[in-house]
Amino acid sequence: MTTKKIKKEGIAKLLTEWGQEFTVFVPSREEGVAKWSEWDGKGSGFLDWYRNTVVPPKALFLPPMETMFSFQKEGDGYHTELPPAAEKGWLVFGIRPCDAKALAVLDMTFKDAYQDPYYLTNRQSGLLVGLVCTSPCDSCFCTSLGGGPDDMANVDLMLTQIGDQFLMEAVTDKGSKLMAKTKLAQAATKANETKAKKAKELARSKVTRKIAVDGISEKFRASFEDKDYWEGVSAKCISCGICTFLCPTCYCFNISDELLKKHGERFRSWDSCAFPLYTKMPMENPREEKWRRLRQKVCHKYEFYPYSFEVIACTGCGRCIRLCPVNWDITQVLSNLPDQEQVRLET
């Protein structure tokens, strides 16, 4: 693996350089809410405050709302038009390992039986430049899910802050090429690498929230019908969409049409299994009760997704814990799952 280093004040120049070839996205802040925006060319101030964003980077590839196509009534039929394609590839700078892993999880769904062009086009043309998470939050539990603040598995290039500079490590061929091209970075020394290694170890030690995921599928299967358990843990849930909308791996969406006179658009927008309307059908609603909806959310991540794709669809980013208005904590719900012997089933 090749490594290089770059001074912190060189980052803005690096982004300018990359901006020639890519559309660059970085963390930004609006009224205290951290999200991802196209880089405004005004420096790298985000490096001083950024821990992780409220709105996950999935919003770049699966936005809260997007136009799938527009349509115009012409004679007896309709003329449809696709939204314009992006002119450049996308480069996401500073993505955290948990969120990069989440995109890898989302990829499985969006390029499964159906190849979703809306999600995949920008995702496949893009690059992820990761940033080792040196100050994880107290809600983070990434290390329990096979990841970690220094996990390089899902990025093309990884940066680690060491004092006033960053160590750059190429992970993929795309990342190697990107790193090779720039003259702004210099060769890293053995001492730089040692320092980065220490920073990564320190970062890992800061993730103190832990859950045990071994055998969790069996526990879910055993407790699936344990209404008392699920009713108990869902009592304080208010069924809002925060934990699903802002989850980096939740991908459910709604499709709606809007027609104004002769012109219309078809939209795709985020939807949530927390909403009763989500499963409402003409005759019935299989998840009318709150506990069934909440069980669905947890099971989708920890039981159904592993069944389909052999990976847990949770990366331990902790957003659902820190953003929940009632402090509903998925790690408590997972840790307290009843064992086979403890399950209470109605007979």
Next chain:
Amino acid sequence: MKVGGMEQRLRREAAALLEQGKVDLIIGFADGSLKFTTSPLITSDKDDASRLVINPFIANNLSVFLTGVKGRVGIVAKGCDSRSIVSLLQDNKLAREDVFIIGVPCSGIIDLTKVENLVGRDRDEIDDIVRDGDKVTVTVAGKASEFAARDVLFDNCLACELPTPQEYDLLLGEPTPAADDESKAASQEKINRFKAMSPDERWQFWQNEFSRCIRCYACRNVCPACFCERCFVEEAEPTWVQPIPRWQDNLIFQITRNIHVAGRCTDCGECERACPVNIPLRSLSREMYDIVDGLFSYQAGRDKEAPPLLACYEATDVVDFIR
């Protein structure tokens, strides 16, 4: 009575209520899983009573759970929460005999965002936050800084005229004083910011704010006054607003919500607190609260015998459209 004393008494009383079968459920606060956070505790187990807490972080308005549970409920209520309960009684969403109100005289809830801004650190990087009367001591990396309570309480607490529940079955301590003029003035800062704008600027301001809305409906779902079984935003025929988070639809949703809860909103501040993208929702709801008070001399949840403002009319009403 000190907070610790209130907490001990609450635990005793809650356990006794459950044990004696006077209530089927207790709804209160327990410690949360994150620093400086509490979490609703809804339990029928008397052993859980020992987990109940009262501290300056009991932010939630627990009355939102009342319409969703069965049986007789003992509920921990601050001043604003008890007013929400009264408002639910007025709207016949609840029977008085089904609720046992455990009143907490409130001294205001600490707004962690204000603390974060003052010390320049995130909440999980703060060691300790201690409230003592008019002062709040915040410790970061072993260094303590003292702030006036006024600088770190939620805006709605700074404006609170009835911090002590007026309607209760049990009051846990001595009544606490209403907000003074200085606090009230401080509570208006954010609202005054947009009131000073021209209509065009104001339109631009709300357009920006509602562009961030992701339509998670947390503001609606934490609101005890939003008790409709089916919200107008979920109607498909006709589609009042599109389900997409376009700023225009987001704004229409919130404005309509505000009109629906006019005369029911007790300024508990939950909508703004729950919003994950920091939209200053209380600026709208408090303004509506003041308009309702100004036009009808009506403050939600003050009088359980009063007919609900928007669900009644009188032949002597000034405006004659109803006749």
